[in-house]
């Protein structure tokens with residue numbers, strides 16, 4: 001059985017990602033090299049290392065985590081549990097009931113809409129935004145706008161992989177941003 005109590009460190013998180021990351025040229029459309037982190041999530045020790053690293057990098061700085069559909073959900077659930085923090089689900093358009101806030105954004109391969117339900121947490125709650133990949137930054141920038149419009153504060157951003165050629169970091173605000181690995 002896998003030993004889940006083994007200690008992990010930021011450097012081990014990066015080395016797990018480097019070893020397991022898969023790249024698919026021309027997916028989902030010609031010209032895009034898709035970076036697939038599912039093999040990292042599928043490896044128990046690697047998953048534990050990235051979750052610990054994301055929680056440690058922002059320790060004491062957040063009350064809630066916001067996970068972005070879809071792979072951000074996996075990270076937010078685990079980091080929220082590890083840090084005993086609230087969990088917010090930022091969903092693609094049209095999937096949430098009740099009163100929702102909406103933001104449109106552009107992607108490396110298209111455009112989309114993200115939504116957040118209002119009134120789930122007290123005003124001023126410090127939110128750590130989590131996703132698997134930072135590419136153009138459109139997704140996280142739209143999520144930051146949703147968090148602020150809902151009355152919360154973006155206290156940090158954590159991703160597993162940053163694609164530096166796309167300069168997504170420049171579209172983010174001033175909150176501390178941590179990427180486990182950059183390409």
Ligand SMILES: O=P(O)(O)OC[C@H]1O[C@H](OP(=O)(O)OP(=O)(O)O)[C@H](O)[C@@H]1O
Nearest residue numbers: 069070071108133134135136137138139
């Ligand atoms: O920095 P950006 O250029 O905005 O791109 C990053 C986003 O793109 C991917 O999700 P995608 O929108 O493909 O959706 P999925 O998670 O449902 O596959 C990825 O998981 C990030 O959320």
Ligand SMILES: Nc1ncnc2[nH]cnc12
Nearest residue numbers: 033034035036108133135
């Ligand atoms: N090249 C890429 N690989 C994985 N996720 C992405 N999201 C946006 N661009 C991406």
